[in-house]
Amino acid sequence: MASSSIKAVRGTRDLLPPETDLWNRVEATARAVFARYGFGEIRTPLFEETSLFARGVGEETDIVSKEMYTWEDRARAASEKAQSLTLRPENTAGVVRAYIEHKLGDTGNLQKLFYIGPMFRRERPQRGRYRQFWQIGAEVIGPPTSGAESAVRDAEVLEMLASLLDELGITGWTLSVNSVGSSTDRPRYVAALREALAPIKDQLSPDNQRRAETNPLRVLDSKEETDQALIDGLPKIADFLDAESTEHFRQVLAALDACGVPYTVNPRLVRGLDYYTRTTFEFSHSVGLGSQNALLGGGRYDGLSEMLGGPRAPGIGFAIGEDRLILTLQAQAKAASATKKLDAFIAPMGVERNAAALALAKDLRRAGLSVEVGDGGFRLKKSFEAADKVARRIVILGEDEVASEVYTVKEFATATQTKVPKAELVEALQA
Missing domain, CATH: 3.30.930.10 (Bira Bifunctional Protein; Domain 2)
Known part of the structure; x- marks a missing residue:
């Protein structure tokens, strides 16, 4: 073996x-x-x-x-x-x-x-x-x-x-x-901290209960959420x-x-x-x-x-x-790479939608958007994978979308998918 x-x-x-x-x-x-x-x-x-x-x-x-x-x-x-x-x-x-x-x-x-x-x-x-x-x-x-x-x-x-x-x-x-x-200020402050911690020590998290005895200053540095209100009420070093x-x-x-x-x-x-x-x-x-x-x-x-x-x-x-x-x-x-992604990737569903996809891309680019166009020969999964690498959104262009001029838009960051009429598409992709 x-x-x-x-x-x-x-x-x-x-x-x-x-x-x-x-x-x-x-x-x-x-x-x-x-x-x-x-x-x-x-x-x-x-x-x-x-x-x-x-x-x-x-x-x-x-x-x-x-x-x-x-x-x-x-x-x-x-x-x-x-x-x-x-x-x-x-x-x-x-x-x-x-x-x-x-x-x-x-x-x-x-x-x-x-x-x-x-x-x-x-x-x-x-x-x-x-x-x-x-x-x-x-x-x-x-x-x-x-x-x-x-x-x-x-x-x-x-x-x-x-x-x-x-x-x-x-x-x-x-x-x-x-x-x-x-070196003389600090001991006076530590003594004041011990005194202030004594009546509330049992309300602190286990680690801070130990620190209250061994190293009170570390209590102030604690990230324990449940202790924050108690810590905020402790004496401040500036006063000492x-x-x-x-x-x-x-x-x-x-x-x-x-x-x-x-x-x-x-x-x-x-x-x-x-x-x-x-x-x-x-x-x-x-x-x-x-x-x-x-x-x-x-x-x-x-x-x-x-x-x-x-x-x-x-x-x-x-x-x-x-x-x-x-x-x-x-x-x-x-994060910088994500912000540099293109505004949209247009994914035609079928080679017969390629020309419509290119025409839509032309309109969006003239409106100031950065756009990549896929190929109708891609399967939907491949289009999504290609889009996710280069763009923040994918615009799906199928037979129904071409006929109705209402496009399916998916936002990769939020995984939300919406239907957007052509008249509103530029504004939606600029958001």
């Missing part, structure tokens, strides 16, 4: 031509845009010590507590200890680790670093989310004397991302921004910002206004990773991604270097889900 074939692991997939051409175009465009803004490429290992993510990302985050691929690397000698290693679930912590390890801050200069590569999370497979997924990301980090804390760095990163999406041809994106405050954080955020927004980058302030945008401070942001798109519509996100992490045992090094960064970016581009291309 033949053995079953081996397939890709669930939650992963192969990337094949011609799709890889689109991936290469996206990555080449990103590299070109990053170069114009002074970024250089960094390549970090695919796996790191588990403690890097536990300390940096946060032990109570879903990433660390539920989604990481972690294993014990057995000791090879009695003098060695086994190491806990993890496939990287994100790359900001790895970049900051490299910044510390290679003493990049000793130059005194601002470091602008970008990366492109695979990440790994044990997520539930869904549209645009895979267990091995690709990210395009960048980090701006440096000692305080380099200006890394400046609000202009935040605005520059956001303006660069807006330019990148525009150059890739992604239209209709939206930018949401917020401030989660400083100190004067310095408030001014920093004001400067970010003023710079975005000056650059003409459109945005919406979203007080619920907190991003649940432990290292975020002050500015957080998310670019979203409504095409191709379903309800989970985030294309990319990021924020400021002024205390991450110290959390990992390094010097003070304020920073800001982002990660683009490249898989989701590709889906959006493909969906936009499909």
Whole structure:
């Protein structure tokens, strides 16, 4: 008996031509845009010590507590200890680790670093989310004397991302921004959230009941429909910002206004990773991604270097889900292709109707419509298949239609079929 074939692991997939051409175009465009803004490429290992993510990302985050691929690397000698290693679930912590390890801050200069590569999370497979997924990301980090804390760095990163999406041809994106405050603002806000969540916790979904205890900020980020009214009534982070954080955020927004980058302030945008401070942001798109519509996100992490045992090094960064970016581009291309279809395909039923079909096409074209004419020798099924490839509608021209000058018109997008008199046909096909 033949053995079953081996397939890709669930939650992963192969990337094949011609799709890889689109991936290469996206990555080449990103590299070109990053170069114009002074970024250089960094390549970090695919796996790191588990403690890097536990300390940096946060032990109570879903990433660390539920989604990481972690294993014990057995000791090879009695003098060695086994190491806990993890496939990287994100790359900001790895970049900051490299910044510390290679003493990049000793130059005194601002470091602008970008990366492109695979990440790994044990997520539930869904549209645009895979267990091995690709990210395009960048980090701006440096000692305080380099200006890394400046609000202009935040605005520059956001303006660069807006330019990148525009150059890739992604239209209709939206930018949401917020401030989660400083390392002293955030604990005060978390305490207020815990207090507000305590009396309503039992009314929340099971995941949010757990988060209310372990990581209250993640409750704000929840997409559970049944919880939204309760979440909307929770305290807002803006009410807990100190004067310095408030001014920093004001400067970010003023710079975005000056650059003409459109945005919406979203007080619920907190991003649940432990290292975020002050500015957080998310670019979203409504095409191709379903309800989970985030294309990319990021924020400021002024205390991450110290959390990992390094010097003070304020920073800001982002990660683009490249898989989701590709889906959006493909969906936009499909939508654009659909809108470029002809207005109508005239399908004569029988070769004796060919001349009438051509005459009707002439009248419709002179009225400004784009029309293709079929052949009366086609069977009805073949006419429908040919029409669906090139036109938004099919006009069926049979013996009765020619005699009565009332045509059968089918709209492919809605699968609706109507009878249209010749006098009304142009208007119907223009709709």
